[in-house]
Amino acid sequence: MTELRVSYTLDSTLETVDSAEQTASRIAAESGFDEDVVMQISMAVREAAVNAVLHGNAYDPEKKVKLEFERTGSDLVITIRDQGKGLDLAKIPDPLAPENLLKTSGRGIFLIRSFMDEVQIVPSQTGTAIKLVKHVHGSSGNVKEASQ
């Protein structure tokens, strides 16, 4: 498997959400994941991007979303950072609790955790970083670096 590091700095818009999803889908497919796993990865990234754009940066045009992909021989690691006030993990409800089942929101983080092998959420006063890991198989090769 060819190693890869690529990062994107994106505006706080709905277009960013779609772009993040599409980029994740492409990179996951190129990494050799099967169709179902590609969908899981792209959906996890979409949900993380939604959180960054809506809840983190609150569509603020001055704030950016940074999306990073790193593919090693054993993992696909995706990090999404926003510049918001920092996610309060204690306030995330359990969407599977009976009292929350019919709520119309609050499933994003749950879906991310369901679809990825490892999830780290690091909130701070200058924003939230969410790191998503999916394990892959393959050998390492050249490292490409790019930035947009």
Next chain:
Amino acid sequence: MSMKTSTRQVDGVTIVDCSGRITLGEGSVILRDAVRELLSKGQKKILLNLGEVTYIDSSGIGELVSAFTTVRNQGGELKLLNLTKKVHDLLQITKLYTVFDVRDDEASAVKAFN
């Protein structure tokens, strides 16, 4: 592919054929507007045919829940028809599969409305 809906009547039931993506933004809004329009016309037996829905995110799931509760609160019924594997799996892991009345045959789904 953006979200599209079309409606048809079968034995007093309004079938909403949905296609495309039910996601944050336009897709969710189109579904919300379609259900609201039916309710405003007194059409409260609604069968959402999701057979051509290619993608749904957490916002889309929330919109399905909203449609379900909105219709129910107005004394109506909303059922789901022809889930794709992706949508089926999402409803399973979110424990919503048992909340919705999910059908895979249109004729029997129509008959199931009171």
